Amino acid sequence: MAYFLQQLINGLTLGSIYGLIAIGYTMVYGIIGMINFAHGEIYMIGAFVTIISLLVLASAGVTSIPVALVLTLIVTMFFTSAYGWTVERIAYRPLRASHKLAPLISAIGMSIFLQNYVQLLQGARGKPLPPIVTGGFTLMDSGGFSVHLSYLQLFIFLLTVALMAGFSTLIASTPLGRAQRACEQDLGMAALLGVDVDRTISLTFVMGAALAAVAGLMVTLYWGVVDFFIGFLAGVKAFTAAVLGGVGSLPGAMLGGLLIGLIEAFWSGYFSVQYKDVSVFAILVLVLIFRPTGLLGKPEVEKV
Amino acid sequence: MLSIAGVHTFYGKIEALKGVDLEVGAGEIVALIGANGAGKSTLLMTICGRPRAARGRIVFDGRDITRMETFQIVRLGLAQSPEGRRIFPRMTVLENLQMGATTADERYYADDLERVFALFPILKQRQSQRGGTLSGGEQQMLAIGRALMSRPRLLLLDEPSLGLAPLVVKQIFEVIREINEQQKVTVFLVEQNAFHALRLAHRGYVMQTGRVTLSGSGRELLANKEVRAAYLEGGH
Ligand SMILES: Nc1ncnc2c1ncn2[C@@H]1O[C@H](COP(=O)(O)OP(=O)(O)OP(=O)(O)O)[C@@H](O)[C@H]1O
Ligand SMILES: [Mg+2]
Numbered sequence: 001m002a003y004f005l006q007q008l009i010n011g012l013t014l015g016s017i018y019g020l021i022a023i024g025y026t027m028v029y030g031i032i033g034m035i036n037f038a039h040g041e042i043y044m045i046g047a048f049v050t051i052i053s054l055l056v057l058a059s060a061g062v063t064s065i066p067v068a069l070v071l072t073l074i075v076t077m078f079f080t081s082a083y084g085w086t087v088e089r090i091a092y093r094p095l096r097a098s099h100k101l102a103p104l105i106s107a108i109g110m111s112i113f114l115q116n117y118v119q120l121l122q123g124a125r126g127k128p129l130p131p132i133v134t135g136g137f138t139l140m141d142s143g144g145f146s147v148h149l150s151y152l153q154l155f156i157f158l159l160t161v162a163l164m165a166g167f168s169t170l171i172a173s174t175p176l177g178r179a180q181r182a183c184e185q186d187l188g189m190a191a192l193l194g195v196d197v198d199r200t201i202s203l204t205f206v207m208g209a210a211l212a213a214v215a216g217l218m219v220t221l222y223w224g225v226v227d228f229f230i231g232f233l234a235g236v237k238a239f240t241a242a243v244l245g246g247v248g249s250l251p252g253a254m255l256g257g258l259l260i261g262l263i264e265a266f267w268s269g270y271f272s273v274q275y276k277d278v279s280v281f282a283i284l285v286l287v288l289i290f291r292p293t294g295l296l297g298k299p300e301v302e303k304v
Numbered sequence: 305m306l307s308i309a310g311v312h313t314f315y316g317k318i319e320a321l322k323g324v325d326l327e328v329g330a331g332e333i334v335a336l337i338g339a340n341g342a343g344k345s346t347l348l349m350t351i352c353g354r355p356r357a358a359r360g361r362i363v364f365d366g367r368d369i370t371r372m373e374t375f376q377i378v379r380l381g382l383a384q385s386p387e388g389r390r391i392f393p394r395m396t397v398l399e400n401l402q403m404g405a406t407t408a409d410e411r412y413y414a415d416d417l418e419r420v421f422a423l424f425p426i427l428k429q430r431q432s433q434r435g436g437t438l439s440g441g442e443q444q445m446l447a448i449g450r451a452l453m454s455r456p457r458l459l460l461l462d463e464p465s466l467g468l469a470p471l472v473v474k475q476i477f478e479v480i481r482e483i484n485e486q487q488k489v490t491v492f493l494v495e496q497n498a499f500h501a502l503r504l505a506h507r508g509y510v511m512q513t514g515r516v517t518l519s520g521s522g523r524e525l526l527a528n529k530e531v532r533a534a535y536l537e538g539g540h
Contacts, residue, residue, distance in 0.1 A: 177400060182392055185393060186390055186392060188390075189375040191354065192354070193383075196375045
């Protein structure tokens with residue numbers, strides 16, 4: 001029981017991170033129908049900016065951890081959003097009128113480019129970060145096994161919940177969110193009503209990138225080491241989460257993320273750590289075969 | 305108010321408009337009729353820049369809008385209720401109307417909403433229902449109401465009577481007249497229902513395979529032999 005609870009906590013932590021990345025995939029897919037393969041790299045850049053920012057702040061004499069974290073969060077979101085915006089602008093927008101495959105191929109190219117770019121700038125070796133947020137609660141002690149919830153895990157949950165709440169409100173009831181949903185449902189009609197479609201798409205990339213930045217920050221604090229390749233695996237897992245939840249659905253992305261995190265944690269906990277990634281990919285294949293619309297995906301048929 | 309000169313529009317290699325000339329004066333109701341595939345919807349969409357005219361000039365209120373972006377064109381005071389209505393299916397009726405108000409000044413929103421609800425009381429009852437679940441007639445009313453929410457000076461309507469019961473058709477045409485007379489909105493109307501449209505309109509144009517072939521006052525066109533033979537006989 002204690003062991004189970006511990007895996008649950010670990011799984012939900014991982015799942016929060018995947019969910020935040022998955023939202024970027026799902027929103028971009030919803031609005032322009034393309035899979036942004038470079039999104040994992042955006043998250044990876046978020047992780048690097050986090051490390052750099054924390055080191056710079058530390059050497060500038062910022063000793064308060066909450067202050068350093070908040071500043072880093074802002075800096076990371078800013079830089080990562082700028083990358084997300086730029087990628088859309090130079091690699092996808094010029095291809096919007098062309099064949100559907102063109103932006104996909106461009107996205108794969110962008111993904112490879114960003115990996116190599118970071119590798120060149122930062123080196124191929126993993127960058128370590130000493131633990132910053134330490135300590136936690138011991139929830140339960142049974143049979144020599146104690147269930148531990150670290151402050152960091154709590155921070156990750158709470159931040160994810162807060163972001164999700166804020167984000168859902170933004171989409172559900174602000175003019176920008178409404179314009180995004182309108183573009184998702186009928187891009188041409190949205191333009192006819194005066195929506196600046198290009199700007200709305202840009203902002204969608206920016207929002208997805210900002211959430212990926214938060215995920216990058218979380219993972220840096222959680223694992224304590226980042227390298228230029230982490231975006232690939234996290235990207236595929238978050239993409240699987242988006243598909244599992246139903247591409248285009250926000251709650252679906254979050255739910256899918258949590259499920260993937262849980263599956264990974266339980267698989268590692270009960271079977272074998274080595275094959276944990278295989279379990280995730282197996283799920284991707286199974287979902288695509290048996291339920292391509294995902295758990296919360298919307299039915300394709302609408303009376304219009 | 306709107307002047308179209310020598311406009312050509314292509315879909316790939318297909319030339320859907322082959323040099324269209326047409327005028328809509330301020331305060332008028334102008335009807336455009338023509339057979340299926342004549343290019344009527346293409347003309348309305350070309351005015352809004354989707355697709356863009358390959359050649360020719362479109363001038364709205366003295367400004368050349370031929371090369372402008374769609375969202376900039378409609379910000380000049382032009383609104384379209386397009387073919388197929390294109391209601392946002394997963395948005396509520398109210399949200400659809402709010403989308404219509406995208407380009408309008410926020411100060412007018414409450415008044416405009418009341419005005420649309422007064423024209424189409426059923427929309428008020430259905431305001432929290434999803435657009436995709438409305439009946440065809442209700443969707444048509446919503447499409448017109450949504451276009452009105454932007455306070456347009458020129459309203460483009462593509463077949464507002466399509467698929468509606470005769471009583472509702474009558475109601476829609478009355479609303480169009482009301483909008484034109486009381487709110488001074490200029491109306492450019494595409495219709496299959498030539499009889500109603502020409503009776504309502506001050507002037508009309510007939511289109512055939514990408515070209516304007518006839519024009520005149522509504523009354524003249526109603527009396528015209530060719531028009532009667534092609535668009536009116538049998539129907540009325
Ligand atoms: N998206 C498109 N791609 C290719 N061809 C198109 C497209 N839209 C319209 N066309 C063609 O352009 C021509 C004009 O079409 P349009 O829809 O403007 O006709 P219409 O006068 O509105 O007809 P209807 O009364 O049936 O609505 C038609 O031959 C049609 O097949
Ligand atoms: Mg048509």
